[in-house]
Amino acid sequence: MKMYKKSLFILCVSLLLSVMLCPIVYAAGSGDVAGAIEGTWTSASQQIKTVVNKVVFPAIDLILAVFFFAKLGTAYFDYRKHGQFEWGATRS
Numbered sequence: 001m002k003m004y005k006k007s008l009f010i011l012c013v014s015l016l017l018s019v020m021l022c023p024i025v026y027a028a029g030s031g032d033v034a035g036a037i038e039g040t041w042t043s044a045s046q047q048i049k050t051v052v053n054k055v056v057f058p059a060i061d062l063i064l065a066v067f068f069f070a071k072l073g074t075a076y077f078d079y080r081k082h083g084q085f086e087w088g089a090t091r092s
Contacts, residue, residue: 023040079085 075085
């Protein structure tokens, strides 16, 4: 019975959140549903582009920079250990 109540509670909360947070698109009286969806997509695409340009690309740049400097550090320590750079693939 407890599992039933818990799953029912989760279902009700998710339904309530979906009703509260999902935007409603009206066809503006003319019945032009495609135009209403295109207008919504136009405004949403600008927000998506802003988020990608200001958050996603800098995060990827940071991750790639960390990997680059880590690879540079390992190359330096390999050079110190062996006295030469290993340009080919190495087998361990």
